[in-house]
Structure formats: C-alpha cells, structure tokens
Amino acid sequence: MSKENKTNKKVTKEGLRDALSIFRYIGRYRLYFIGALILLVIGSLLMMVIMGIPGEMVNSATGAKTQFHLTLDQWGLLMLVALGLRALLSFVQTILFANVSERGMADVRRDLYNRLIGQPMDYFEQFRVGELTSRITADIEQLQSVFSITLAEFVRQILILIFGIVVLAYLMPKLFLVMMLVIPLVVVLAMVFGRYIRRLSKKRQDQLAKTNVIVEETLQNFPIVKAFANELFESDRYSHSVEKMVGISLRFAKIRGLFFAFIIFLLFGSILFILWRGAYMVQDGTMEAGSLLSFVIYTVMIGGAIASLGNLYTTLAGALGATERVKEILEREVEIKVKSDSSDLPDHISFEGDILFDGVGFSYPSRMESKILDDVNIKISQGEKVAIVGQSGGGKSTLIKLLMRFYDIQEGMISIGGVDVREYDLTQLRSSIGLVPQDIILFGGTIKENLLYGNPDASDEEIVEATKQANCWEFISSFEEGLETIVGERGVKLSGGQKQRIAIARTILKNPKILLLDEATSSLDAESEKVVQEAMNNLMQKRTSIVIAHRLATIKDVDRIIVFNDGSVAESGSHTELIQKDDGIYKNLANLQFNVSMS
Numbered sequence: 001m002s003k004e005n006k007t008n009k010k011v012t013k014e015g016l017r018d019a020l021s022i023f024r025y026i027g028r029y030r031l032y033f034i035g036a037l038i039l040l041v042i043g044s045l046l047m048m049v050i051m052g053i054p055g056e057m058v059n060s061a062t063g064a065k066t067q068f069h070l071t072l073d074q075w076g077l078l079m080l081v082a083l084g085l086r087a088l089l090s091f092v093q094t095i096l097f098a099n100v101s102e103r104g105m106a107d108v109r110r111d112l113y114n115r116l117i118g119q120p121m122d123y124f125e126q127f128r129v130g131e132l133t134s135r136i137t138a139d140i141e142q143l144q145s146v147f148s149i150t151l152a153e154f155v156r157q158i159l160i161l162i163f164g165i166v167v168l169a170y171l172m173p174k175l176f177l178v179m180m181l182v183i184p185l186v187v188v189l190a191m192v193f194g195r196y197i198r199r200l201s202k203k204r205q206d207q208l209a210k211t212n213v214i215v216e217e218t219l220q221n222f223p224i225v226k227a228f229a230n231e232l233f234e235s236d237r238y239s240h241s242v243e244k245m246v247g248i249s250l251r252f253a254k255i256r257g258l259f260f261a262f263i264i265f266l267l268f269g270s271i272l273f274i275l276w277r278g279a280y281m282v283q284d285g286t287m288e289a290g291s292l293l294s295f296v297i298y299t300v301m302i303g304g305a306i307a308s309l310g311n312l313y314t315t316l317a318g319a320l321g322a323t324e325r326v327k328e329i330l331e332r333e334v335e336i337k338v339k340s341d342s343s344d345l346p347d348h349i350s351f352e353g354d355i356l357f358d359g360v361g362f363s364y365p366s367r368m369e370s371k372i373l374d375d376v377n378i379k380i381s382q383g384e385k386v387a388i389v390g391q392s393g394g395g396k397s398t399l400i401k402l403l404m405r406f407y408d409i410q411e412g413m414i415s416i417g418g419v420d421v422r423e424y425d426l427t428q429l430r431s432s433i434g435l436v437p438q439d440i441i442l443f444g445g446t447i448k449e450n451l452l453y454g455n456p457d458a459s460d461e462e463i464v465e466a467t468k469q470a471n472c473w474e475f476i477s478s479f480e481e482g483l484e485t486i487v488g489e490r491g492v493k494l495s496g497g498q499k500q501r502i503a504i505a506r507t508i509l510k511n512p513k514i515l516l517l518d519e520a521t522s523s524l525d526a527e528s529e530k531v532v533q534e535a536m537n538n539l540m541q542k543r544t545s546i547v548i549a550h551r552l553a554t555i556k557d558v559d560r561i562i563v564f565n566d567g568s569v570a571e572s573g574s575h576t577e578l579i580q581k582d583d584g585i586y587k588n589l590a591n592l593q594f595n596v597s598m599s
C-alpha cells in the first residue's frame, strides 16, 4: 500500500518536473521574468480597478449613494491617468517578457544544436535531417510563443478571474454562487480536452517534421529529382504528407471547437442568467443601476477570462507536446562536448607510432546481423604509406571510419602508438587524422570558407600554398572570383576532380599526423588523374598514410599494398611481390585493370 503510494507520487512528481524542465532555460533571466510578472500583476489589477469606474460614474450621475464622492470630471480624469499608467506598464512588461523568451529560447536552440552536432555517427543514421531541422525550428517557435505571449496572458486572465470573483462575491453573493457552479465544470472539461489536445499536437508536430524531411531531401538532391524526372512523384509525396497534416490539424480543430462551444454555452448562459437576476434586483431597488453596470462589466471580463483561459490552456498543452521531442534531444548524451573555447585542448599527445588493427571484428549498429569486418589484423608503421584494395562493399571505407572512431568495434582493438583509440579524447583523435572521404561534400559557401574548414587560423599565404600543393590553384585562379568563388550547394558548381583536389587542399591545411585517403570511384581522365595523384602524393609526404584505391595505377609507389577480401586481409605486400603471386587476387585485379585500360 505504502509502496504503491510512493510510486504514484513519484510519477506525478517526475511528470511535473519534466513539464517544467524547460523552465531551466528561463532561470538565467529570472530577474526579467519576475520583473515582468510583477508589472503584469500590477497592470492587471489596475485594469480591474479601471473597469469599476464606469459603474461608479453612473452611480454618481443617478445620485445614488456611493463610497466615493467624486464629480464626473474627476472620475474621467482618474480614468485617463490610470489608463496612461496601465499603457506604460504594458509596454515595459512586453519588452521584459520578450527578453526572457528570445534569450531563453536562443539558449534552448543553441543547446539543442550542440546536442545534435555532438551525437555519434549512428544517431544520424536513425533520423533524417529534415526531421531534426523541424525540431530546432518549428518546435522551438511554439515554445517561444508560449514564453512571450501565452504565459503572460495566462497569468493575466487568472488574475482577472480571481479578482473578478472576489468583487462579485462581495457585491452579490447569491449570483456568485451560480458562477461557482460553472467554473469547476469548465476546469474538468479543460482537463479532459487538454490531454487529447496535447496528444494531437505532438502528432501534428511529428507530421510536420515528416513533411519537412521531404522538402529537405528533394531540395538537397535536386539534380537526382530532375534527372529521374520525378517532379510529379515528389509532388504527390509532398502533397500526401501535407494532406495528412491537414487531417490531424482538422481533428485538432474539431476538439478545440467542441471545447469552445461548451465554454461559450456555459459562459453566456451564466452571464445572461446573472443579468436577468440583476435586472430584477434593480427593479426591486435592492441594487443601484451603476452597480449592475459594474457587475455586468466584471461578469463579462470573467467570462472573457474563462474563454481565453480555455484557449490558452490548449495552446500550453500543445506546446507541452512539442516540448517532449525537444527534451528528448536535450537529454541525450553527446559523444563530443562542444566547448566554447576549443583552443584549450591539451597538446601533449603526439599520435605518433604504429597503427594497429588487432583481431578487429565489427558490425554496424544499425545492421548488427551482418559482420562487416572479421578478425582484421593490420600493422602500419609510423611514416609508412599503405594502400588498401579490394572488392566493392568489402569494408575498406569502414576500416578507416573505425580508425577515426565513428563507431566502436565489437571485437579486438585498434591502437595508435600503442594506445587504444577508445582511450584518446575524441576531439584530439580526430584532429590528428586527416580524412579525404570517398564522397566529397563541400559546404555551399566560397572555396576559401571550405579550405578554412581544415584550419580556421590559416593565413592567406598558407591557403594559396596549400591549393598549389593540391594542384587546384590553377583552376581557382582562373575563376573570376578566385578563392571567393561560391561552390554552390554541396559543391555542385565544381567538377568531381576539382572537388577532390579542394578536399585535399583542405586536409593539407589541417596538417594531420595521420592521413586517410578514400579515393572516389569516378574515373578521371588521364590528365586529371595525374594531377590528383600528384596532389595526393604531396599530401602523403612525411605522414603515416592509408590510401584506399580503386585504380591500381594510382598506388604503384606506396610501401605496401593490402588486399581486402570479405571483411579480412587476404594478401599483403609490395606491387612487385603481389603481382608474382600465382592466382593472387591482386594479380587478377591488376591483369583486369591494366588490360582494360590499355584497350
């Protein structure tokens, strides 16, 4: 029994804490927040007092006895002054709330982004970019409007409700009882509807995210959409998704509408009832006409408060639904903490020494059933240049991803300089390795921005020097804008070979201890191949290098060639050694490639 109680309590407590956890982000701006709340309270109460003036004016006009003895002009003046003050309070309060919501939500955005960017590789294999983008835009926007408008409005309306009820209870206890019968009904209704609304809101945000995925992916892969003439297909896909959202939104609207219909009926019903009773009281002479006016004004205000509280409540419940997703990301562990100052990394680890793959076995976390690498043993000495060749899909690219610890292995060990890669600080590890990946993706900005990605502190001379070594200075300087040339989304305005050489220059600027080159399969013409090859050779100088090659011609002068087959090492040796092996895989490959390229 007591145990049950305990868990019950815990659940509600946690639920509340969950809902309020986003308030942590407001905490830093609590002075603004509290200030705004105080102004809000004063302003709302002032407004309630102002709304009592018309009734008093009528009372003094009809010569009824009142507690206050002011002339009509004095009442008018008082009203004017109070309204002016109210306007001023409202102005300051809006600015204060904006400060809280803008700054607070900027913090949430930043945090959310840092969480996302710090996630390990496999996180991005589970989600689609459009969906994540939606979280950081649409969901946060919902939250933002809560903190800038909804919350303040909510507090204001509650104050009006309380103040109004107190005044009514004082002026007309009997009619007040009628109000008290209506309010609990509204609260219960709000709770029932609120749960529903929250669920629908979450669903709607999810659907919105799915819709964003389609936009994001088709725009990113624009050339593919065009090449396959799939505009119609994508248009249908998008339209379906939007249609689905309309469906959810309409269901959402139906619930809200139903809620309002109930509220309006209850509300206006009680107002009309009160008016009716009040009119009798004026007729009896038990009430002044001015008091009835005040009474009606307050009742309408209370009615308005209840109606808008319903609306605000549904908005708040909706935002809570959106928050759940945001919170889920905010609570994720990151692989790499984003530091505000990245220059304070300790520099004592040299990343020199041999690279060792010792009995490595690996499956991708998203596809555990297929073993990509099985008992891989490779030793690469400090300064050695090694090439890896082998069939497509054999696990070559996987091998170097593991060296950068994009994923953790399940069996064996990978070490650099005798230290397990799992023991290095990830940032340090990856900063010391230069990777020219198989599919090169550039940022959409200028060539220079892309190059600076390798080393943000590089000087202009260093940049030019690197582009010369990477054999790309020639084509860059032929562009009218030079280094400032915009490369277009993911680098579409450059040729494959140009992109490759820019990626090489980017890695030259990084100046890594260890170099990993994953050569693209797209074949270049002989001239460009020579140029790219030269760039690669420049990059490999004085570094431990691993080159994954598809064209054997490019790797003739590496120190050693490793032949990869079915997830493990099949052959290893120099070109001349391997070419003499009878029935060797490399020998077959070489025969095939060199014969084909001769014909």
Ligand SMILES: Nc1ncnc2c1ncn2[C@@H]1O[C@H](COP(=O)(O)OP(=O)(O)OP(=O)(O)O)[C@@H](O)[C@H]1O
Residues within 6 Å of the ligand: 125, 364, 366, 367, 372, 390, 391, 392, 393, 394, 395, 396, 397, 398, 399, 438
């Ligand atoms: N992120 C991933 N999740 C699941 N499986 C993956 C992932 N990346 C690659 N694979 C699978 O791992 C296997 C090895 O892929 P890998 O990219 O290492 O091959 P590769 O030897 O580099 O081939 P290629 O010569 O075509 O570049 C493939 O069967 C591939 O389908």
Ligand SMILES: [Mg+2]
Residues within 6 Å of the ligand: 396, 397, 398, 438, 518
């Ligand atoms: Mg590959």
